Amino acid sequence: MQSLKNRITLKEVAERAGVSRSAVSRTFTPGASVSKGTRERVERAAEELGYQPSVLASGLSTGRTKLIGLVSNNFRNPFYLEVFDTFTTALQNSDLRPLLVNLTEDFDADRAQSMLQQYSVDGVVVASSTLPPQFATAFSNAGLPVVHAFARHLDNPNVDTVGIDDVSCGDLAARHLLGLGYKQLGFIGGPQKAASTMDRQTGFLRVAGSECPVFYAEDYAFDAGFSAMNHAIESGKIADAYFCGDDVVAIGAKAALEASGRSVPGDVGLIGVNGMTISGWQSVDLTTFRQPLACIVDAVIERLLELMEDPASTPRAIRFDPELIERNTLARR
Amino acid sequence: MQSLKNRITLKEVAERAGVSRSAVSRTFTPGASVSKGTRERVERAAEELGYQPSVLASGLSTGRTKLIGLVSNNFRNPFYLEVFDTFTTALQNSDLRPLLVNLTEDFDADRAQSMLQQYSVDGVVVASSTLPPQFATAFSNAGLPVVHAFARHLDNPNVDTVGIDDVSCGDLAARHLLGLGYKQLGFIGGPQKAASTMDRQTGFLRVAGSECPVFYAEDYAFDAGFSAMNHAIESGKIADAYFCGDDVVAIGAKAALEASGRSVPGDVGLIGVNGMTISGWQSVDLTTFRQPLACIVDAVIERLLELMEDPASTPRAIRFDPELIERNTLARR
DNA sequence: CGTTGTTTTGCAACCGATTGCAAAAACGTC
DNA sequence: GACGTTTTTGCAATCGGTTGCAAAACAACG
Numbered sequence: 001m002q003s004l005k006n007r008i009t010l011k012e013v014a015e016r017a018g019v020s021r022s023a024v025s026r027t028f029t030p031g032a033s034v035s036k037g038t039r040e041r042v043e044r045a046a047e048e049l050g051y052q053p054s055v056l057a058s059g060l061s062t063g064r065t066k067l068i069g070l071v072s073n074n075f076r077n078p079f080y081l082e083v084f085d086t087f088t089t090a091l092q093n094s095d096l097r098p099l100l101v102n103l104t105e106d107f108d109a110d111r112a113q114s115m116l117q118q119y120s121v122d123g124v125v126v127a128s129s130t131l132p133p134q135f136a137t138a139f140s141n142a143g144l145p146v147v148h149a150f151a152r153h154l155d156n157p158n159v160d161t162v163g164i165d166d167v168s169c170g171d172l173a174a175r176h177l178l179g180l181g182y183k184q185l186g187f188i189g190g191p192q193k194a195a196s197t198m199d200r201q202t203g204f205l206r207v208a209g210s211e212c213p214v215f216y217a218e219d220y221a222f223d224a225g226f227s228a229m230n231h232a233i234e235s236g237k238i239a240d241a242y243f244c245g246d247d248v249v250a251i252g253a254k255a256a257l258e259a260s261g262r263s264v265p266g267d268v269g270l271i272g273v274n275g276m277t278i279s280g281w282q283s284v285d286l287t288t289f290r291q292p293l294a295c296i297v298d299a300v301i302e303r304l305l306e307l308m309e310d311p312a313s314t315p316r317a318i319r320f321d322p323e324l325i326e327r328n329t330l331a332r333r
Numbered sequence: 334m335q336s337l338k339n340r341i342t343l344k345e346v347a348e349r350a351g352v353s354r355s356a357v358s359r360t361f362t363p364g365a366s367v368s369k370g371t372r373e374r375v376e377r378a379a380e381e382l383g384y385q386p387s388v389l390a391s392g393l394s395t396g397r398t399k400l401i402g403l404v405s406n407n408f409r410n411p412f413y414l415e416v417f418d419t420f421t422t423a424l425q426n427s428d429l430r431p432l433l434v435n436l437t438e439d440f441d442a443d444r445a446q447s448m449l450q451q452y453s454v455d456g457v458v459v460a461s462s463t464l465p466p467q468f469a470t471a472f473s474n475a476g477l478p479v480v481h482a483f484a485r486h487l488d489n490p491n492v493d494t495v496g497i498d499d500v501s502c503g504d505l506a507a508r509h510l511l512g513l514g515y516k517q518l519g520f521i522g523g524p525q526k527a528a529s530t531m532d533r534q535t536g537f538l539r540v541a542g543s544e545c546p547v548f549y550a551e552d553y554a555f556d557a558g559f560s561a562m563n564h565a566i567e568s569g570k571i572a573d574a575y576f577c578g579d580d581v582v583a584i585g586a587k588a589a590l591e592a593s594g595r596s597v598p599g600d601v602g603l604i605g606v607n608g609m610t611i612s613g614w615q616s617v618d619l620t621t622f623r624q625p626l627a628c629i630v631d632a633v634i635e636r637l638l639e640l641m642e643d644p645a646s647t648p649r650a651i652r653f654d655p656e657l658i659e660r661n662t663l664a665r666r
Numbered sequence: 667c668g669t670t671g672t673t674t675t676g677c678a679a680c681c682g683a684t685t686g687c688a689a690a691a692a693c694g695t696c
Numbered sequence: 697g698a699c700g701t702t703t704t705t706g707c708a709a710t711c712g713g714t715t716g717c718a719a720a721a722c723a724a725c726g
Contacts, residue, residue, distance in 0.1 A: 006476065007450075009682055020706045025684060032685095035692090035704055052450045056389045056398065057682035060711045065389065067452075070433070075418035078411045078611070085408035088435035097452065100403070100433045102421035117340075117385045119400075119430065143339065222614050255616040278411070281555050283588040283616075342712055353676045358714060365715090368674055368722095390712035394681045 008049045017045035028053055059120060068096045068304070069116040069124040073103040073131060077220045077248055079276040079291075083127050083149075086297045094301055096122070103128075109135055117142060123304045125149060129196040130220075133159060140315075145307035147300045150291075152195035153317045160307065162299045162318045164291055166196050169322050170203025173243040173271055173289065176324065178207070181333030182269060185212050186239030188228050188253055190246055192216040197245050200273070204243055213239060217249045225252025233260050241269030241330065247279045247288055254286070254329065265331040275325055287330045289322035296320060341382045350378035361386055392453060401429045401637070402449040402457040406436035406464060410553045410581055412609040412624075416460055416482075419630045427634055429455070436461075442468055450475060456637045458482060462529040463553075466492060473648075478640035480633045483624075485528035486650045493640065495632045495651045497624055499529050502655050503536025506576040506604055506622065509657065511540070514666030515602055518545050519572030521561050521586055523579055525549040530578050533606070537576055546572060550582045558585025566593050574602030574663065580612045580621055587619070587662065598664040608658055620663045622655035629653060 026032035059065040123145040139146040151161040185208040189197035217224035244250035250272030275290025359365035392398040456478040472479040484494040522530035550557035577583035583605030608623025
């Protein structure tokens with residue numbers, strides 16, 4: 001009923017330019033057949049009226065909205081601000097628009113999915129290391145192109161994934177610690193049920209040995225890292241160096257060590273994962289494995305574009321290597 | 334021409350339920366007239382087919398999309414992760430969808446505006462203390478409901494604003510420092526041209542006196558705070574306590590002080606603004622003015638809903654008081 | 667049972683675009 | 697100037713819903 005605001009429509013531009021509506025539409029459709037003359041007249045008319053084509057209307061007939069659902073449940077970990085920053089700018093550069101979804105108890109997977117379907121998004125990016133693979137699969141079952149970033153890697157995935165290989169990251173961490181001369185290694189993971197935790201643990205213990213002490217932070221958060229390290233301290237036999245499942249967890253762990261009178265890296269060494277900006281602050285100065293965020297994001301979007309072209313394309317798992325950033329929470333023994 | 338995916342449409346539901354398309358539409362339109370019988374049949378048919386109404390199509394005729402542009406240029410400051418978290422959940426709870434816009438050099442104000450118009454958003458939230466008022470005004474001139482959060486406050490604003498009163502925040506800060514016995518006060522603001530910086534400075538100097546030393550961090554970021562404090566140190570006459578325009582700036586300033594061999598709060602006191610989670614970490618423990626984020630977000634959305642009802646409603650400036658959180662970067666002298 | 671008043675229903679037009687198709691215009695060639 | 701090609705154009709149907717309007721169904725009442 002109501003016209004959308006008092007927006008200028010195709011029709012008005014057509015009238016002003018003295019051409020048919022199709023001509024106007026074609027002027028704004030790359031690759032359509034319009035003569036130089038009409039194109040110029042249409043463009044002038046559009047310019048004069050301040051015409052903005054309606055994505056809703058064109059989406060209705062073309063079936064594309066250029067909307068991408070950006071779904072995450074990590075709105076507490078500062079690393080994800082960098083993730084959102086990188087994703088939104090990259091999507092914008094590809095002429096796509098992020099429709100942000102914050103998964104909570106109230107707004108669960110089902111609601112998220114039906115909402116994204118209602119908006120006819122062209123694709124979905126799941127950005128989370130804690131969501132299970134089924135979450136992403138649900139979208140692809142519904143016929144939506146989806147790429148899961150920071151997900152667990154399988155050799156024959158049934159949904160596209162991009163990220164680092166957590167198992168080999170754990171492996172690398174243990175080797176690095178041993179290489180520095182640490183003898184007693186310890187592992188402080190994120191949430192126990194998160195795929196990233198399990199995989200990093202697997203890789204780490206493979207090298208460090210299965211008797212190596214293991215603790216979990218309930219959450220990828222400072223407090224959780226703090227209390228996980230306190231458990232480690234209370235356990236009596238504290239390790240020489242810990243591999244922590246996340247930088248924020250590591251920062252919490254460091255605070256707990258210092259609160260107990262121990263120094264880092266003097267008494268105990270720490271290494272994290274993610275390589276978020278904060279870790280580089282002089283007052284933190286955390287040695288960590290950086291996620292190659294820009295590469296990951298680019299790969300996600302490239303893959304998403306491919307899936308939009310060919311939805312039947314078989315899922316792939318794209319891996320990048322984490323980059324060791326040596327700072328000041330580890331010392332040669 | 335392609336149908337949108339292979340989505341179930343109104344028509345198919347109507348056929349299956351043996352009613353007209355209008356009946357189906359009315360079943361899903363709150364307040365429309367449908368008999369109990371048809372409603373049930375329609376609901377069953379919809380359920381069986383897994384029908385999801387298309388927001389695009391309905392938006393086209395109703396003129397509402399439930400899409401809200403969430404625009405910001407602060408994707409580096411961890412405080413804004415909390416801002417996005419709170420905004421997205423609150424919008425979701427009001428059955429609105431955040432279309433996230435990351436303002437950059439590439440994606441400037443003009444592009445953002447025309448893009449949001451193309452998507453016929455129902456409203457816009459500008460979340461930034463550094464964007465000028467004209468940015469928000471441009472939307473309201475284009476007929477879009479807009480509320481600017483964390484904006485400068487004017488008594489007769491020409492666009493809706495919600496946030497803390499920066500002038501009185503500066504005032505409060507100075508009084509608090511004097512009350513603790515600090516004699517030589519200093520001010521380290523954010524970007525010099527940001528309204529928040531200027532207002533906090535005004536309030537602060539009003540109490541601290543205009544001879545009080547003033548420095549600016551080029552950015553609301555750690556490094557900027559670090560080097561601003563270094564300038565203060567190099568200037569020769571270092572103050573007893575500094576009011577910093579942002580927590581991250583304060584954290585950077587603290588690092589610079591410590592790097593120069595000074596202790597906080599032993600030698601120099603610091604107080605920040607924002608009250609972000611990080612500031613509460615034991616290893617940071619920063620005294621700060623907390624922004625009442627939940628209140629701000631609720632007020633923004635409430636106001637936005639009002640504007641969507643009545644776009645002619647006269648703009649208001651809603652203020653909240655910052656809350657002093659006393660931690661460990663200030664000590665009684 | 668007829669009359670009047672209230673709900674419920676379907677028809678058809680519309681929201682603002684896109685696009686297949688056929689007619690019209692422009693172009694080339696002899 | 698006639699004729700065959702290619703390009704440009706407009707018509708009209710379509711995308712998936714909403715809604716004013718008038719007809720149909722139902723309810724209430726004397």
